Amino acid sequence: MKTANGQEVIQLFESWSPKKLACMENDPIGLAIGTLNKEVTKVLVTLDVNEEVADEAIRNGCQLIIAHHPPIFRKLSNLRTDTPAGKLYEKLIKHDVAVYAAHTNLDVANGGVNDLLADALQLENRQILEQTYSENLMKLAVFVPDSHADRLRLELSKIGAGAIGDYDSCSFSTDGKGRFRPLEGADPFIGEIGEIEVTDEEKIEVVFPPSIKNKVLKAMLNVHPYEEPAYDLYTLAVETDQMGLGRVGTLNEPMTLEQFAKYVKKQLDVPTVRVVGDKNAKVKKVAVVGGDGNKYIHVAKRSGADVFVTGDMYFHVAQDAQSIGLNIVDPGHHVEKVMIKGVTQKMMELCSQKKLSVQFIESKVNTEPFTFI
Structure with a gap:
């Protein structure tokens, strides 16, 4: 250490x-x-x-x-x-x-405050309540001689390029001919100064999140044998790393709102909770936002949640929640x-x-x- x-x-x-x-x-x-x-x-x-x-x-x-x-x-x-x-x-x-x-x-981060609250409530089938952040995937298309193609694919996969969902090492290759002429001062890996060179090459394409762009370029340049590698870099319309505030998930077994309120008290270790709704209402799907979640009552309702667990609930917002049929359990802000x-x-x-x-x-x-x- x-x-x-x-x-x-x-x-x-x-x-x-x-x-x-x-x-x-x-x-x-x-x-x-x-x-x-x-x-x-x-x-x-x-x-x-x-x-x-x-x-x-x-x-x-x-x-x-x-x-x-x-x-x-x-x-x-x-x-x-x-x-x-x-x-x-x-x-x-x-x-x-x-x-x-x-x-x-820290509220938004995977494993942050909202995930920790959802963990404490043992919510299953968990999703983000409201997306607040995403990144667009990038794509590298690089032209490399056949002799170095496999090694380049391997090195790119090691740093996370080509990871799509539950798959890794994803890439697409196209065979073709590379043409170039080395000029005076060049030190070509293939070819002679002043002569047109034609060589077998592969075009390798991989996608990756923008957070590793520098690592991808460094790996590509380290492996590529050419002095001046030919490559394209694109930003795609495909989103990745979708993250956001709050979580919504389901309980293992349904409860009444009264039972759930007592469960929240125990699981979040608070002396009391405030409740909005019919104490006999059935609760299965739960939305949670740590801290002050007043402005998310409609988001919680649209998510299909039976109850919304959040703190600092205002009087008039509680009335609004009641009017749209959304139950509330307010354990306070300090549950964070x-x-x-x-x-x-x-x-x-x-x-x-x-x-x-x-x-x-x-x-x-x-x-x-x-x-x-």
Whole structure:
């Protein structure tokens, strides 16, 4: 195992939950306080950052905090240390504790907040509730001499090019003749200076997600024997990596709304829930959005969900849900605390794969502001 710096830790985090997945305008994600340019041996994972969490990080010797809710949500016009927020920022800076926030990108990421909530509710046949992100597939078409075609196909498949659904190593080849004339100064793999050369070549075509474009080009250039490989690069209309907010899935066995509300309390570890709908209504298909899901009631209804699990439900939105026949179970915003264990486990796994010696600590501070009586 080797030591890591903050940049390495966050690069691993963003390989799983990249910033590009953020779906809220001006979402203040990323490094909020401090620097990542330092050695990191301990990381505290938390839902929120308050003074008690800061003290917990300092007490545990953490150099970095990964939080879901950004500690600086709006632009600062000043930084006064005689305010509660200013005191918090001062304490973190004085103790050299950096804070990195992953907000809506962590909501959208596969295995992120919404998947963790769906896991807790044991939802099956799971799908995205609302798509917020996708990429268009790209295609490489490269002309290569027959002698190097098989090796090129192999190297491209190793880095993920040619993966389509449940298949990999997918490609299409066309045989043809390549023609060229090497000029003075060239060092041709085939042919003579000043002479037209005609050689047997294959046109190899593979598709790949744009996230690996640089790797695809590097692999192609490393294998290709020509000084100046001939290739085309296209962006296709076919979408890939469709991701989004919320999840919708089914329960193993149907329940009444009352039974389901009690189930949510238990599975999400909350003292109470608010319910909209007939307590005897049958529940089988469930939509869930972590945090505030008020604007998704119609999306949830269109998904065919019998019940929508989300927090911070407004009075009039609850009435709207009732009018369209959508049952609601509101366990509060704080259920997003599931990310603490989820992020900890994921980052331990990623760091172990890279043989990085980093300890991830689950915050024990309860940042729920409400007391239920």
